[in-house]
Amino acid sequence: MNQLVNRSQYYLFRAGQNEYIRLTVEELITFLIKVTERNERVVPLMDYFAIKAERKVKIKDLSSSKRMYVTLLRVFFAHQPTLVLEEPYFYLEEEDRRQFKRILDDLAKEKQILMLTSNLEDAIISCDAIYRLDEFGFHPLDIRESEEDNQKVQKQDVASITLQKISTKRNDKVILFDPPEVDYIESMDGMILVHVGGENYVCALTLTELEQRLLNFGFFRCHRSYIVNLQKVREIITWTKNSYSLRLNTGKDAVVPLSRSKLHELKSLLNI
Numbered sequence: 001m002n003q004l005v006n007r008s009q010y011y012l013f014r015a016g017q018n019e020y021i022r023l024t025v026e027e028l029i030t031f032l033i034k035v036t037e038r039n040e041r042v043v044p045l046m047d048y049f050a051i052k053a054e055r056k057v058k059i060k061d062l063s064s065s066k067r068m069y070v071t072l073l074r075v076f077f078a079h080q081p082t083l084v085l086e087e088p089y090f091y092l093e094e095e096d097r098r099q100f101k102r103i104l105d106d107l108a109k110e111k112q113i114l115m116l117t118s119n120l121e122d123a124i125i126s127c128d129a130i131y132r133l134d135e136f137g138f139h140p141l142d143i144r145e146s147e148e149d150n151q152k153v154q155k156q157d158v159a160s161i162t163l164q165k166i167s168t169k170r171n172d173k174v175i176l177f178d179p180p181e182v183d184y185i186e187s188m189d190g191m192i193l194v195h196v197g198g199e200n201y202v203c204a205l206t207l208t209e210l211e212q213r214l215l216n217f218g219f220f221r222c223h224r225s226y227i228v229n230l231q232k233v234r235e236i237i238t239w240t241k242n243s244y245s246l247r248l249n250t251g252k253d254a255v256v257p258l259s260r261s262k263l264h265e266l267k268s269l270l271n272i
Contacts, residue, residue, distance in 0.1 A: 011078035015087040019071040021060035025051055029177040036077040050099050065093040082112045089122045124257045125243045168194050168201035179217040183250045225255045
């Protein structure tokens with residue numbers, strides 16, 4: 001972010017950025033229209049931003065999520081061709097997140113958007129290309145659907161099931177979990193992470209191998225990089241007509257992506 005500060009083609013939005021808290025929402029939008037010399041009217045914008053109900057509320061009196069959402073609306077008024085957003089969804093509750101994603105989708109038709117986030121699920125629902133940054137540089141993550149992922153795993157005979165434990169490792173210790181304990185399983189940079197109770201553990205098996213072994217324990221391959229325990233699924237979230245997520249009832253309020261190609265299959269499994 002610091003490297004881009006003095007480059008005129010980038011608009012930078014930093015995580016935790018503050019707003020003029022003594023203004024009302026309507027006063028802020030009016031100010032942004034004037035200072036950016038936009039040919040816009042306040043009332044239609046309030047409708048577009050879905051904040052008409054909060055128009056007379058001072059920003060300091062908004063909820064923390066709504067306050068950050070209103071602050072994020074500054075990106076709409078940016079004249080720069082490229083928007084750089086640091087953790088834009090971090091402080092947002094679900095409804096505000098959905099509204100802001102809608103605005104970003106509209107902005108993406110005319111601008112380039114670079115999002116910096118530590119949350120893979122946020123990147124998956126918002127970005128066409130995802131890169132992971134580490135000490136060795138940027139590495140692309142392949143999030144496309146593969147033919148292998150779209151093939152249905154053959155059902156196993158219950159009598160042939162021998163798996164009773166999932167073997168993982170942490171700090172040179174082998175840790176065994178019963179399948180019902182597992183919340184979801186994630187593939188990240190070539191590693192398989194088994195998530196249990198808000199913690200993650202490394203597993204030596206591939207996602208395909210785990211998918212086959214866990215089929216009769218109520219697990220579902222919801223995305224190229226995720227297997228989820230259906231007993232832990234609380235809600236199907238629709239971001240757009242092509243973007244979905246699953247919220248899990250795990251005590252940590254975990255959210256994992258759901259591929260569009262898997263939506264119909266999941267609804268059939270859940271009889272919805």
